[in-house]
Amino acid sequence: MVLPASAVLGQKKNLEVTAGIGLTINGLKAKATDVTGKAVDTFYYDGTTYVPVRAVGEALGQTVAWDSAGQSVAIGTKGNDAANDAAYLSEYFGISRLNGTLSWATYNSALEKIGFEKAAASGTLTAATAAKSLVAAANMTELALTYTSQEASEACKRYGTISAADAPYVACAIEMGLIPNSVDFTAALDGDTASVLLMNAVEASGKGRNYIGFSNDPDIAQRLTSTWNSFTVFDDEALSKLGVEIVSSGATTGYNLKYDGNAARFLSGNTIQYGHDNITHAVQLMGLLNRAGLVARVQLEPKVSVYEYLLEWNDGKMPASTPTYEVRQVADNLYLTYAVEYDLQLEFSSQADRNAFDGIIEEYAKKYDDNPELEGLIYSSWWQPLYSTKVQMSAPQYQQIYDVVVRNGDYTIHPFATAETLGAVQGKVASAASGLSVTPTRIWVNAAFYRYITGTSHQ
Incomplete structure (x- = not known):
C-alpha cells in the first residue's frame, strides 16, 4: 500500500506501508475510526506500527484534540496537567507558580514545603537528576535499588545519556509513573515539568488527592x-x-x-x-x-x-x-x-x-x-x-x-x-x-x- 501524500509539520511524504494491521485494546478486538466513525487504516512501516491516536486515546479513556495552529495532538485529561498541578501545589502547599528554568534552591524549597526531604544538589537540575528525590518522596527508594546496573541501563537507554548513579531512580520513576516517559530527561528542568513531577510524587506519597x-x-x-x-x-x-x-x-x-x-x-x-x-x-x-x-x-x-x-x-x-x-x-x-x-x-x-x-x-x-x-x-x-x-x-x-x-x-x-x-x-x-x-x-x-x-x- 502506498500512503497518500500528507502534510506532517509542513513536510509531504509518500510512503510504502503494510496495511491491515489488527488492533486489540485491553484484550478486546477494536475497530479504528475517525471522529465521524469512518474506518481508518492501521499500518506498519520501517519497524514501527502506526495506529490512529484518536481511536487508541479515547479507547483508553483519554480525550484527544488536534491543534491545527500548532500542528500538534493533545492527548489526555487524566493528570500531568501543568497548570492544574501548579494550582494544586499553591492551594495545598503554598508553593508559588514555578516558572522558567529551575535552580536546585527553588526545587528544594518546593520539596520542603510539601514535607519532603531536600535533594542533594549535584550538576544540572534535570528530570534525571531529580529522579532520586522524587523516588524518595514517593517512598520507593528500596524498589529503585532492586534494579541491577544492567537493568537500569537498559530501561533508560531510550531517554538519552543517564548517569549510572541516576539510572535506577529514573527507571523506577518511569515504571511507577512519577516521571512521564515523554519528558526530556536531560534538559534543564523547567517550572511546568517540575510542577507535574512534584505533583506525581505528592499523589504517590498520599499527600494529595483521595479518589476512586x-x-x-x-x-x-x-x-x-x-x-x-x-x-x-x-x-x-x-x-x-x-x-x-x-x-x-x-x-x-x-x-x-x-x-x-x-x-x-x-x-x-x-x-x-x-x-x-x-x-x-x-x-x-x-x-x-x-x-x-x-x-x-x-x-x-x-x-x-x-x-x-x-x-x-x-x-x-x-x-x-x-x-x-x-x-x-x-x-x-x-x-x-x-x-x-x-x-x-x-x-x-x-x-x-x-x-x-x-x-x-x-x-x-x-x-x-x-x-x-x-x-x-x-x-x-x-x-x-x-x-x-x-x-x-x-x-x-x-x-x-x-x-x-x-x-x-x-x-x-x-x-x-x-x-x-x-x-x-x-x-x-x-x-x-x-x-x-x-x-x-x-x-x-x-x-x-x-x-x-x-x-x-x-x-
Missing part, C-alpha cells in the same frame, strides 16, 4: 457501588451533642456529619460537590458526564445526614434501624434521623467543564411540575438537587450561602446558613461548642437548593 477513579473509567460503576456498600452510620459524641442543641433551638433544621479520612482534597477551582442518597443516581450521572464529553476525578465521601424525624411519618412508631439508617429520640418531643448519604466530589479538568455541570443537572436530573412523568430524567432525580462549589459562581444559576463548619479532631458537622441566618446559627454554635473550632465558609449552591433552604419555592 475517573468518571469515564470503564469500571467506575463498580467502584462507586463497592465504595457505597462499605458505608455505615458513624458518629462523634461531642459533635452529635452539639447538633442536637442547634436543631432543637431552631437555628437550623439539620446538618451533615463527615470524617476527614474520606475527604477528596480536590482542586477547589475545578470541583463540584454533589449530594445524594442513592448510588444508582451517581452511576447514571457518570453516563451523563461521558455523553457530554466531560471527564472528572471522582470521590464518594460518606456523610451522616441528620434531620428532624416526625413520628407521623411512620404511624407514630419508631422505624427499624439499619446499618445506614437510624432514628434516635434525643429529647421528649424531638426525634432525629441519622441517614448515611454521600457527597460526590467531581474535579473537572477545567473551570469551563465544571461550569457545564449545572446545565446537565437542570436538564437530566431535576424534577419540575411541567414534567409529571419524569421523562428523560435519571433514576431518583430530586426536586431540589444539591451541589456546590467553594469558588464564586454567577447568579442566577448559583447563590452564595455559608457552610458553618464545626470541627472536633478529624470529624466535622456542616449546618447551612444564608447571609440572613448566619448570625443566629453561628451564635448558637459558638455558645454551645466550647473548645470546638467554628469556621463559616462561603460556598455557592445551585439555585434550586437555594430556593429550598430559603422557602421561596418547592422546586
Whole structure:
C-alpha cells in the first residue's frame, strides 16, 4: 500500500506501508475510526506500527484534540496537567507558580514545603537528576535499588545519556509513573515539568488527592457501588451533642456529619460537590458526564445526614434501624434521623467543564411540575438537587450561602446558613461548642437548593 501524500509539520511524504494491521485494546478486538466513525487504516512501516491516536486515546479513556495552529495532538485529561498541578501545589502547599528554568534552591524549597526531604544538589537540575528525590518522596527508594546496573541501563537507554548513579531512580520513576516517559530527561528542568513531577510524587506519597477513579473509567460503576456498600452510620459524641442543641433551638433544621479520612482534597477551582442518597443516581450521572464529553476525578465521601424525624411519618412508631439508617429520640418531643448519604466530589479538568455541570443537572436530573412523568430524567432525580462549589459562581444559576463548619479532631458537622441566618446559627454554635473550632465558609449552591433552604419555592 502506498500512503497518500500528507502534510506532517509542513513536510509531504509518500510512503510504502503494510496495511491491515489488527488492533486489540485491553484484550478486546477494536475497530479504528475517525471522529465521524469512518474506518481508518492501521499500518506498519520501517519497524514501527502506526495506529490512529484518536481511536487508541479515547479507547483508553483519554480525550484527544488536534491543534491545527500548532500542528500538534493533545492527548489526555487524566493528570500531568501543568497548570492544574501548579494550582494544586499553591492551594495545598503554598508553593508559588514555578516558572522558567529551575535552580536546585527553588526545587528544594518546593520539596520542603510539601514535607519532603531536600535533594542533594549535584550538576544540572534535570528530570534525571531529580529522579532520586522524587523516588524518595514517593517512598520507593528500596524498589529503585532492586534494579541491577544492567537493568537500569537498559530501561533508560531510550531517554538519552543517564548517569549510572541516576539510572535506577529514573527507571523506577518511569515504571511507577512519577516521571512521564515523554519528558526530556536531560534538559534543564523547567517550572511546568517540575510542577507535574512534584505533583506525581505528592499523589504517590498520599499527600494529595483521595479518589476512586475517573468518571469515564470503564469500571467506575463498580467502584462507586463497592465504595457505597462499605458505608455505615458513624458518629462523634461531642459533635452529635452539639447538633442536637442547634436543631432543637431552631437555628437550623439539620446538618451533615463527615470524617476527614474520606475527604477528596480536590482542586477547589475545578470541583463540584454533589449530594445524594442513592448510588444508582451517581452511576447514571457518570453516563451523563461521558455523553457530554466531560471527564472528572471522582470521590464518594460518606456523610451522616441528620434531620428532624416526625413520628407521623411512620404511624407514630419508631422505624427499624439499619446499618445506614437510624432514628434516635434525643429529647421528649424531638426525634432525629441519622441517614448515611454521600457527597460526590467531581474535579473537572477545567473551570469551563465544571461550569457545564449545572446545565446537565437542570436538564437530566431535576424534577419540575411541567414534567409529571419524569421523562428523560435519571433514576431518583430530586426536586431540589444539591451541589456546590467553594469558588464564586454567577447568579442566577448559583447563590452564595455559608457552610458553618464545626470541627472536633478529624470529624466535622456542616449546618447551612444564608447571609440572613448566619448570625443566629453561628451564635448558637459558638455558645454551645466550647473548645470546638467554628469556621463559616462561603460556598455557592445551585439555585434550586437555594430556593429550598430559603422557602421561596418547592422546586
